[in-house]
Amino acid sequence: MRAVVVRRFGGPEVLELVEVPDPEPGPGQVRIRVAAAAVNPVDAVTRAGVLAAAGLMGPRETVGIGWDVAGTVDRLGPGVSGFALGDEVIGLRDRLDVPLGTYADAVVLDAAALAPAPAGVSPVAAATLPLNGLTAAQALDLLDLPPGATLLVTGAAGAVGGFAVQLAARRGLRVVAVAGERDAAAVRELGAEWLVPREAADLAAEVRALVAGGVDGALDAALLGVAALGAVRNRGAFVAVSAGAAPVGLRGIRVAHVWVAADGAALTELSALAEHGELTLRVADTLPLEEAATAHHRLAADTLRGRLVLVP
Known part of the structure; x- marks a missing residue:
């Protein structure tokens, strides 16, 4: 072969x-x-x-x-x-x-x-x-935010970010998405409540203008690091999707990066969502x-x- x-x-x-x-x-x-x-x-x-x-x-x-x-x-x-x-x-x-x-x-x-x-x-x-869906799902598991919490997703128009927005919305999270203008409509369709332009000069300030005090957590699919950390409230949560991309956990923020792992049971759940049109491939x-x-x-x-x- x-x-x-x-x-x-x-x-x-x-x-x-x-x-x-x-x-x-x-x-x-x-x-x-x-x-x-x-x-x-x-x-x-x-x-x-x-x-x-x-x-x-x-x-x-x-x-x-x-x-x-x-x-x-x-x-x-x-x-x-x-x-x-x-x-x-x-x-x-x-x-x-x-x-x-x-x-x-x-x-x-x-x-x-x-x-x-x-x-x-x-x-x-x-x-x-498989890879991008499981990465998004496992990152959300690490964040462990309750329904109603606010979540920043960077790179929301990308493969991991797009799945993260949809899965987060399904979990009852209120999503602030970072994406370019040409992707704004698509990202809102995925379930984002707010949109911050990817080109924003001060990401933290833009996010905090929408969510007073900062979001409860961030899923950093675009690997923005400290720029995204600044948008998270004190003692919030932050997950990066690549090794070495997680910033220092300032202000008591719980910081981690996701090491994706094959998981047939979780992938079966994602497959069922895709089958019913609830995940966009x-x-x-x-x-x-x-x-x-x-x-x-x-x-x-x-x-x-x-x-x-x-x-x-």
Whole structure:
């Protein structure tokens, strides 16, 4: 089968399409014939060697690329229950220390990392859900805000931010969204009560003009750091979505960053929301697997709305 791998770190040109043996599932694992794999910023930093330099992954001769997958179960390992051959599924590959990712014709994942694909949704759209949806949901869990609390979401027009706005609104939170003017209407449709322009010179002042004393919490999908922290009230909560992007917890603010983890049960809930149109899945474009480097070039341009998706 074909897979996209990295054997030296660098720009998009280091992505190689290689022939490898079909992977075999072990105990508790499932092999998925890949129908679609979303392209995410974490794929780019993996390719560039940023994660290796940070000590988040050990040295390897071959590094697999890709976290998100939508596809069909075509082999079951020993001890797997709950899935059958031919099932359409979505899943998250959250381990960095493996030689193959989801940019491939097939991938093996733990059954516990999988969920039924949302019925009536194309595999291309479904592949955009696992990583970004789980990141948003797990960040909201870390914030642990009660219904009626106020939440700042930066990068609200992005993949994580968009899911965060919708999920927060479902939890009864009042959302202040940070987004550009061209995305204002879309972000309000997702459930934001207030909108602050991304270009605001003083984010904290803009937010505090809307919510006296500051918001109860912030989900920093745009990695604004201290600029977003200033919008949070004393002894509030703050979660960044990338390691190293969380500021110091001044004024008694509880600060954390979310380390996303595969979670089949939580992903099943997100899949059901997407199936019923309660989560918005956004696809920027599709490309064949052999154009992974092109996808990474386009990802770096940062003008996309929705995810690029590779289709084997």
